[in-house]
Amino acid sequence: MKTLSVLSDMDTKNIFNENKVGIYQCTHCYVKFPFTTSNQKLEIVRHDDFSKLRKDYINAKKMNGELATRSSLLGEENKRLREKLELLKLEITAGALEREVSALRHGKGLLQDQISTLIPDLQN
Numbered sequence: 001m002k003t004l005s006v007l008s009d010m011d012t013k014n015i016f017n018e019n020k021v022g023i024y025q026c027t028h029c030y031v032k033f034p035f036t037t038s039n040q041k042l043e044i045v046r047h048d049d050f051s052k053l054r055k056d057y058i059n060a061k062k063m064n065g066e067l068a069t070r071s072s073l074l075g076e077e078n079k080r081l082r083e084k085l086e087l088l089k090l091e092i093t094a095g096a097l098e099r100e101v102s103a104l105r106h107g108k109g110l111l112q113d114q115i116s117t118l119i120p121d122l123q124n
Helices: 047-118
Strands: 002-007 015-025 032-043
Touching: none
Parallel strands: none
Antiparallel strands: 002 015, 015 032
């Protein structure tokens, strides 16, 4: 039928409860009784303090967006640098393998020279 706001007394921290109370009438017996539709805590705050809080909230929200953008950019940069590092590791490994193959070829040549002096008739 109707809803009303009922406020409790304020406590020492300037907080009070607001209860939304409705009046319900039974469709069968037509008895009216109250019921609570919502309950919330309220606090009295000076307008200047509230304005400052609102500005701080807006600034924090803006900074959060900027930080999210920076985080995304740093994530992409991190990925790029990891790929570059992996490529450098592969290049270093390839260089070491090339030096090893070169040393083995040189050693093979020396061995072939020694074998050819010991066995002059042996041809490759």
